Amino acid sequence: MALLEVKSLEVSFGLRSGAVKxxxxxxxxxxxxxxxxxxxESGAGKSVLGFSILNLISKPGRISGGEIxxxxxxxxxxxxxxxxxxxxxxxxxxxxxxxxxLNPVLTIGQQMIECLKAHRKxxxxxxxxxxIQKLKQVYIPSPETRIDQYPHELSGGMRxxxxxxxxxxxxxxxxxxxxPTTALDVTIQAEIMELMVELCDxxxxxxxxxxxxxxxxxxxxxxxxxxxxxxIIEQGPTKEIINDAQHPYTQGLMNALPQMAxxxxxxxQIRGAMPPLQNIPTGCAFxxxxxxxxxxxxxxxxxxxxxxxxxxxxxxxxxLKKAEQTSDEV
Amino acid sequence: MTxxxxxxxxxxxxxxxxxxxxxxxxxxxxxxxxxxxLSFTIFMGYVLMALFAPAIAPFDPYDPTQIDIMxxxxxxxxxxxxxxxxFWLGTDxxxxxxxxxxxxxxxxxxxxxxxxxxxQATIGIIIGLIAGYRGGRVDSILMRFAxxxxxxxxxxxxxxxxxVFQASFGTELYQELAMIMxxxxxxxxxWPQYARTIRASVLAEKKKEYVDAARVMGLGQVRIMFRHxxxxxxxxxxxxxxxxxxxxxxxEASLSFLGxxxxxxxPSLGSLxxxxxxxxxxxxxxxxxxPGVVLVVLVLVMNLLGDWLRxxxxxxxxxx
Amino acid sequence: MIAFFIKRLAQAVLVxxxxxxxxxxxxxxxxxxxxxxxxxxxxxxxRQALRDELGLNDPFLVQYGRFVKNALQGDLGTSYFFKEPAxxxxxxxxxxxxxxxxxxxxxxxxxxxxxxxxxxxxxxxLFSKAVMGISIVGISVPVFLTAIGLIYFFSIELGLMPSYxxxxxxxxxxxxxxxxxxxxxxxxVLPAVSLASIMLPLFIRLIRAEMMEVLQSEYVxxxxxxxxxxxxxxxxxxxxxxxxxxxxxxGVQIGTMVAYTILTETVFQWPGMGFxxxxxxxxxxxxxxVAYLIVVGAIFVITNTIVDLIYGLVNPTVxxxxxx
Numbered sequence: 001m002a003l004l005e006v007k008s009l010e011v012s013f014g015l016r017s018g019a020v021k022x023x024x025x026x027x028x029x030x031x032x033x034x035x036x037x038x039x040x041e042s043g044a045g046k047s048v049l050g051f052s053i054l055n056l057i058s059k060p061g062r063i064s065g066g067e068i069x070x071x072x073x074x075x076x077x078x079x080x081x082x083x084x085x086x087x088x089x090x091x092x093x094x095x096x097x098x099x100x101x102l103n104p105v106l107t108i109g110q111q112m113i114e115c116l117k118a119h120r121k122x123x124x125x126x127x128x129x130x131x132i133q134k135l136k137q138v139y140i141p142s143p144e145t146r147i148d149q150y151p152h153e154l155s156g157g158m159r160x161x162x163x164x165x166x167x168x169x170x171x172x173x174x175x176x177x178x179x180p181t182t183a184l185d186v187t188i189q190a191e192i193m194e195l196m197v198e199l200c201d202x203x204x205x206x207x208x209x210x211x212x213x214x215x216x217x218x219x220x221x222x223x224x225x226x227x228x229x230x231x232i233i234e235q236g237p238t239k240e241i242i243n244d245a246q247h248p249y250t251q252g253l254m255n256a257l258p259q260m261a262x263x264x265x266x267x268x269q270i271r272g273a274m275p276p277l278q279n280i281p282t283g284c285a286f287x288x289x290x291x292x293x294x295x296x297x298x299x300x301x302x303x304x305x306x307x308x309x310x311x312x313x314x315x316x317x318x319x320l321k322k323a324e325q326t327s328d329e330v
Numbered sequence: 331m332t333x334x335x336x337x338x339x340x341x342x343x344x345x346x347x348x349x350x351x352x353x354x355x356x357x358x359x360x361x362x363x364x365x366x367x368l369s370f371t372i373f374m375g376y377v378l379m380a381l382f383a384p385a386i387a388p389f390d391p392y393d394p395t396q397i398d399i400m401x402x403x404x405x406x407x408x409x410x411x412x413x414x415x416x417f418w419l420g421t422d423x424x425x426x427x428x429x430x431x432x433x434x435x436x437x438x439x440x441x442x443x444x445x446x447x448x449x450q451a452t453i454g455i456i457i458g459l460i461a462g463y464r465g466g467r468v469d470s471i472l473m474r475f476a477x478x479x480x481x482x483x484x485x486x487x488x489x490x491x492x493x494v495f496q497a498s499f500g501t502e503l504y505q506e507l508a509m510i511m512x513x514x515x516x517x518x519x520x521w522p523q524y525a526r527t528i529r530a531s532v533l534a535e536k537k538k539e540y541v542d543a544a545r546v547m548g549l550g551q552v553r554i555m556f557r558h559x560x561x562x563x564x565x566x567x568x569x570x571x572x573x574x575x576x577x578x579x580x581x582e583a584s585l586s587f588l589g590x591x592x593x594x595x596x597p598s599l600g601s602l603x604x605x606x607x608x609x610x611x612x613x614x615x616x617x618x619x620x621p622g623v624v625l626v627v628l629v630l631v632m633n634l635l636g637d638w639l640r641x642x643x644x645x646x647x648x649x650x
Numbered sequence: 651m652i653a654f655f656i657k658r659l660a661q662a663v664l665v666x667x668x669x670x671x672x673x674x675x676x677x678x679x680x681x682x683x684x685x686x687x688x689x690x691x692x693x694x695x696x697r698q699a700l701r702d703e704l705g706l707n708d709p710f711l712v713q714y715g716r717f718v719k720n721a722l723q724g725d726l727g728t729s730y731f732f733k734e735p736a737x738x739x740x741x742x743x744x745x746x747x748x749x750x751x752x753x754x755x756x757x758x759x760x761x762x763x764x765x766x767x768x769x770x771x772x773x774x775x776l777f778s779k780a781v782m783g784i785s786i787v788g789i790s791v792p793v794f795l796t797a798i799g800l801i802y803f804f805s806i807e808l809g810l811m812p813s814y815x816x817x818x819x820x821x822x823x824x825x826x827x828x829x830x831x832x833x834x835x836x837x838x839v840l841p842a843v844s845l846a847s848i849m850l851p852l853f854i855r856l857i858r859a860e861m862m863e864v865l866q867s868e869y870v871x872x873x874x875x876x877x878x879x880x881x882x883x884x885x886x887x888x889x890x891x892x893x894x895x896x897x898x899x900x901g902v903q904i905g906t907m908v909a910y911t912i913l914t915e916t917v918f919q920w921p922g923m924g925f926x927x928x929x930x931x932x933x934x935x936x937x938x939x940v941a942y943l944i945v946v947g948a949i950f951v952i953t954n955t956i957v958d959l960i961y962g963l964v965n966p967t968v969x970x971x972x973x974x
Contacts, residue, residue: 054875056871056874056875058866058871084877084878084879085877086877087874087875087876087877088875088876088877088878089877092875092876093872093875095868095871095872095875096868097868100867100868100869101868101869101872102869102872103869103872103873103887103890103891104869104891104966104967105890105891105894105964105965105966106886106887106890107966114876114878114882115876115877115878118876118877118878118879118882119877150966150967152966152967163872166876478665480902481901481902481905481950481954482905482950483902483903483905483906483908483909484906484909485906485909485910486905486906486908486909486946489909489912490943493927493928493931493939494676494939496931497931497934497936497939576790580790580792583792583794584792584793584794584913587792587794587913587916588912588913588916588928589928589932590931600792603794603795603798604794607798607917610798610801610802610806611806615802618798619802622795622798622799625792625795626787626790626791626792626795629790629791629792630786630787630790633786633789633790634786637786
């Protein structure tokens with residue numbers, strides 16, 4: 001049984017103008033120690049998905065359908081107290097901007113110790129010892145003095161290390177990291193990412209990495225999910241997706257990577273922009289931007305087609321597969 | 331977003347100002363918001379009452395020949411035993427028709443409120459623009475000054491200044507100048523409200539490219555400030571102004587109540603309430619209560635409109 | 651800490667300097683001390699001699715220097731009306747005003763925090779909407795009207811509360827207070843409620859707005875993700891951050907509060923400094939006006955220092971101590 005299994009999850013936001021579906025029919029699994037990349041443009045629903053796993057979507061959003069199974073339990077069935085035992089303890093989160101994630105009026109120590117005390121019966125001194133130990137693990141110099149400082153006394157990179165230390169504090173099963181390096185200087189981005197991978201490997205922690213950077217996904221993760229307008233359009237082993245993307249959108253993302261460009265030529269862009277969630281076109285949401293758009297793309301939502309070890313939501317891929325099968329038969 | 335619709339409706343000519351206004355977010359939320367509509371209607375009612383007070387009022391409360399002391403303290407006319415149908419809201423202690431006096435009082439209160447806010451806005455906008463645009467030492471000196479002024483609270487400054495003036499001018503001369511003094515004092519004491527908000531939005535606007543563009547084109551500083559930056563700070567100005575007029579009216583009423591504002595011979599709503607307060611113990615409640623209700627409703631609708639505007643325009647207001 | 655106090659002290663000196671200048675020019679321009687001291691019958695020559703003797707013909711700076719010197723020794727002149735040292739008269743009325751401010755602050759702090767926090771956490775609840783509705787009405791009613799309304803209902807119509815005065819007082823540690831007698835409390839309730847009436851809605855609205863903003867912040871979301879108790883998130887993580895701007899505004903509002911004591915004391919004939927000040931204005935009792943201004947200035951300086959100190963203690967990004 002998978003550690004985490006999301007089954008046809010649906011999240012909607014009740015606005016005055018009517019409900020808007022931010023996530024539709026999301027299904028995937030995550031194994032213990034596995035690293036999963038969640039890719040997509042901003043607004044595709046990556047972060048909402050991350051938050052909905054802990055049932056932390058801010059109002060007026062709510063989970064309106066589907067199930068999230070974690071370690072054999074449906075998270076929807078848990079009481080508020082049981083859910084709190086999961087949050088920060090078995091599944092923890094790392095946020096995007098370390099400048100905003102730490103409470104400015106509490107010391108690093110307070111913010112670490114409170115987390116330990118929320119989940120374990122433990123004395124202040126013992127909690128402090130663990131906190132210092134975790135700070136050492138994320139290579140904070142002189143953690144004994146840093147622990148009594150306030151966030152504003154530390155640099156951005158240092159703060160993100162502390163956020164990671166808080167994420168690892170309870171030795172969780174899963175860490176959900178929402179663009180953990182985007183807000184940092186380019187020079188320390190790689191450093192922080194390496195640190196996260198190292199720590200997840202060492203403690204056998206599963207990682208859900210939310211990012212818009214396909215490059216990072218290819219280096220760090222074993223499995224990748226590509227999202228577009230609230231839906232998964234392609235998922236499978238990272239290697240297959242990177243080397244042989246099936247969906248025209250994923251192909252477009254790959255071609256837009258600077259590494260893919262031929263020197264002296266313009267970067268390849270995907271034309272247009274992702275539609276707002278209130279205004280998703282019928283059929284395949286990507287059809288107005290797709291170079292291979294066909295008649296049925298504008299009419300019918302594509303189902304998932306299996307291609308190799310990947311699942312792809314695209315009519316063209318489905319047609320090609322069908323053609324392959326019939327040619328095999330002949 | 332919605333402008334696309336109108337342009338397709340009227341392809342040949344540009345939409346009129348009214349058409350464009352009807353497509354704005356402000357108009358749409360106004361149409362939906364009952365409280366805003368009611369407040370606006372009542373406020374317009376007050377404005378009309380104030381504008382046409384001499385035409386509506388059955389008596390002229392400033393004309394001593396129309397006042398008969400024998401008519402003093404008559405209750406409103408719905409009180410059948412003692413009321414006089416000539417005075418439907420009753421009369422005050424001097425025998426003036428309360429309805430007419432309230433009409434003229436509203437006119438005075440609104441005039442002082444609006445003029446004081448115009449003065450505040452002028453001083454505050456100029457200082458705020460300069461502080462925000464020039465930055466550096468000019469900015470820190472001006473803002474430090476604003477902080478000090480704010481910490482001394484309008485009411486405190488106004489009470490002290492007016493008290494000293496009254497004591498040195500003598501009551502008679504002071505009463506003649508009361509209206510100008512009130513506008514000056516309330517106007518000058520509250521400028522930091524505008525200055526800080528304008529400065530905050532100027533700082534935000536200054537970062538945007540259009541200001542750089544204007545500077546690169548070689549436009550003068552004054553022109554950039556007034557023609558380019560100021561129009562973009564209009565929504566916070568509108569929001570504060572609504573609330574500030576309400577505050578100014580309260581300040582004026584409070585000062586008049588203390589005897590530091592409008593004289594009883596030419597009463598604002600505040601001085602009318604003040605003059606009635608002595609008689610409340612003898613049962614003549616209407617001299618205090620009716621102008622009091624008129625005052626509270628006026629201030630309330632302005633505050634409601636201010637709240638609504640703030641929610642709709644959602645400007646970055648200076649906090650604290 | 652020392653640096654903070656030196657900075658505060660410099661500011662205090664500056665503020666008191668400005669107030670003393672204003673006060674002195676009032677004294678200089680308002681009323682002729684001779685009028686109070688001698689009758690009409692004294693000849694012009696005698697008046698001039700007296701003026702010279704009193705130093706009234708000295709240059710401005712000399713006179714101002716003398717004023718400051720006397721003021722520093724606690725001598726702000728003699729009240730024309732009471733024939734007593736002005737400072738003593740004012741300080742004699744200070745306890746009554748402080749009681750009023752104390753009562754009002756109790757109401758404001760005791761109600762604004764729970765109501766503001768509640769309506770921020772449950773913005774859609776009927777109770778929150780009622781609180782917000784009442785608070786906007788509260789802001790729109792001037793203090794003196796609230797006071798009149800309270801007198802009309804509770805004193806005249808219902809006869810439950812006394813309508814004016816301070817009530818019985820007892821002396822404790824050399825200070826008169828009405829806080830220790832039942833009669834004193836019954837006199838204090840209505841004035842304190844009216845003084846609180848305009849600030850309370852202001853603070854409820856401010857706390858609600860700030861709290862709602864803080865609840866949307868990343869660090870509060872992170873606190874939820876850490877699996878903390880709801881109570882801890884609301885009352886430690888969110889409230890501590892909410893209180894920072896509230897403390898600043900509170901400091902600014904102290905001035906307004908003192909101004910409103912004048913209004914409240916006038917309506918309730920509360921024998922405090924504000925009521926005394928207004929009487930002094932009507933009697934052109936210059937030394938009393940000056941003494942009031944200086945005492946109020948001192949109150950501003952002291953309370954603002956305390957507010958800054960509290961702010962520095964709550965907000966770690968403000969350094970009170972010089973340590974790095």
